[in-house]
Amino acid sequence: MVTRSAPKAERGAPAEPVARLDLDAARLPWLHHTLARTLASQRSHALLVSGPSGVGQLAFALALAKSWLCETAPSERPQQLACGHCGSCHLVDERSHPDLRLIVPEALRGEVGLDADEAGESDGEGKSKKAKPSQEIKVDQIRAAIGFSELTAGRARTKVLVLHPAEALNTVSANALLKTLEEPPGALRFVLSSAEPQSLLPTLRSRCQVVPLSSPDAGTAIAWLAEQGVDRPEVMLAASGEQPLVALAMHQAGLDAAAWLALPERVAAGDVAAFTGWALPPLVQTLQKLCHDRLLVSVGAAPRYFAGARLATGDIGRLSAWAADLRRQARHADHPYNAGLAVEALLAQAREASVVTGTPSGVNGKPGAASARQRPAGGPIHSQP
Numbered sequence: 549m550v551t552r553s554a555p556k557a558e559r560g561a562p563a564e565p566v567a568r569l570d571l572d573a574a575r576l577p578w579l580h581h582t583l584a585r586t587l588a589s590q591r592s593h594a595l596l597v598s599g600p601s602g603v604g605q606l607a608f609a610l611a612l613a614k615s616w617l618c619e620t621a622p623s624e625r626p627q628q629l630a631c632g633h634c635g636s637c638h639l640v641d642e643r644s645h646p647d648l649r650l651i652v653p654e655a656l657r658g659e660v661g662l663d664a665d666e667a668g669e670s671d672g673e674g675k676s677k678k679a680k681p682s683q684e685i686k687v688d689q690i691r692a693a694i695g696f697s698e699l700t701a702g703r704a705r706t707k708v709l710v711l712h713p714a715e716a717l718n719t720v721s722a723n724a725l726l727k728t729l730e731e732p733p734g735a736l737r738f739v740l741s742s743a744e745p746q747s748l749l750p751t752l753r754s755r756c757q758v759v760p761l762s763s764p765d766a767g768t769a770i771a772w773l774a775e776q777g778v779d780r781p782e783v784m785l786a787a788s789g790e791q792p793l794v795a796l797a798m799h800q801a802g803l804d805a806a807a808w809l810a811l812p813e814r815v816a817a818g819d820v821a822a823f824t825g826w827a828l829p830p831l832v833q834t835l836q837k838l839c840h841d842r843l844l845v846s847v848g849a850a851p852r853y854f855a856g857a858r859l860a861t862g863d864i865g866r867l868s869a870w871a872a873d874l875r876r877q878a879r880h881a882d883h884p885y886n887a888g889l890a891v892e893a894l895l896a897q898a899r900e901a902s903v904v905t906g907t908p909s910g911v912n913g914k915p916g917a918a919s920a921r922q923r924p925a926g927g928p929i930h931s932q933p
């Protein structure tokens with residue numbers, strides 16, 4: 549990889565470790581059949597790989613690129629899959645193949661194995677060091693990719709552009725990409741990966757052959773997580789919303805099943821230490837899952853994310869107000885503040901929403917949206933619909 553002179557310590561990187569995604573499709577057995585079928589039946593130079601996030605779209609996209617760029621004769625490779633050991637395959641794994649460009653928002657570079665120092669390459673010296681990492685694929689990145697596509701291939705006979713996630717293309721970027729997508733120079737191939745294909749420009753979508761991916765069944769996902777060393781994989785799979793790669797990333801970030809199942813009670817107790825070292829986005833997301841599950845149990849349904857945990861029922865109005873507050877916070881949760889500053893406020897809000905059936909409502913939460921709702925003074929809140 550190209551190294552830049554800016555020392556990493558200057559970049560204000562988040563304190564928590566970035567969980568590297570497992571991007572080797574060879575280790576994701578539920579992708580194998582579709583991968584082989586796609587290689588055999590591909591008819592367009594542009595593929596749109598779509599499926600729920602956490603199922604492995606990017607791993608799939610990279611596996612396609614690796615197969616197209618592999619230097620072992622196709623006749624020697626079962627189902628045209630990448631051999632995994634030639635020079636080209638290694639370069640793809642290292643993200644340094646000269647004929648492959650992986651284009652992701654700046655905020656995702658570390659996660660997908662790209663050097664974060666190269667981010668914002670067109671933003672000018674120093675400017676990108678202080679700005680918060682972009683969640684969008686910027687038009688400068690697309691222009692650079694088009695420039696790359698117009699060069700002659702460096703090693704292989706083909707060049708590959710992988711864009712992930714395609715929904716991160718803003719309107720300007722998407723429009724900048726259209727012409728090259730329609731009339732690619734030379735033997736250029738595209739893979740766009742997306743969890744929200746419906747949000748893409750129709751003109752973009754219509755130029756691609758769609759390859760739908762689906763989540764593995766629970767048994768396959770649980771067996772796979774167990775093979776990766778995840779303890780109580782069924783708990784972590786539920787915690788992830790049935791997204792095995794997300795479950796693995798949670799495990800790799802140091803969260804285990806016991807800690808997960810203890811979270812509802814620790815949140816109820818306002819235990820800030822439960823979230824030591826957490827970044828803000830996963831914290832808000834976890835509270836959203838908790839709120840979602842408490843709403844479910846409050847109407848007599850089974851929880852989705854915290855099955856097996858002790859979940860208190862609650863007042864539907866208060867929980868709904870909490871859910872709305874969390875949705876609003878989720879929109880701003882990528883701000884690079886230290887999560888520690890926000891944890892106390894978020895937990896106070898959680899307690900405000902958590903005046904539960906059978907518990908005296910003596911929680912002195914700060915006044916918030918929920919507190920404006922009428923409630924019986926000092927008495928229990930009844931949650932039965």
Ligand SMILES: [Zn+2]
Binds near residue numbers: 618630
């Ligand atoms: Zn190879």
